[in-house]
């Protein structure tokens with residue numbers, strides 16, 4: 712899976728929700744705030760299932776009610792379409808979580 716250029720990453724982010732590109736760290740990241748710690752863990756569990764299905768795994772940081780997800784393709788040392796695809800799946804899960812919390 713070939714690495715995307717900075718321009719390709721920026722184009723891809725337009726179709727995603729709340730993801731940012733860190734060219735220094737060579738990753739994209741999104742931070743999500745949830746009502747509490749258990750809701751944060753529940754989201755991470757859903758992301759974990761999606762990651763296993765995709766055989767692609769984000770770096771995950773939980774701080775109480777806040778989850779930070781970072782995606783890059785380690786084998787390429789770059790952001791690839793695999794990262795973009797999993798980011799889009801994460802967006803779906805976050806949107807679904809937000810709905811159940813309403």
Ligand SMILES: C[C@H](O)[C@H](O)[C@H]1CNC2=NC(N)=NC(=O)C2=N1
Nearest residue numbers: 766767768769783784785786787
């Ligand atoms: C063997 C297996 O496909 C690889 O180790 C996968 C697993 N998950 C991965 N996740 C991420 N983010 N980058 C990878 O290069 C990667 N490689």
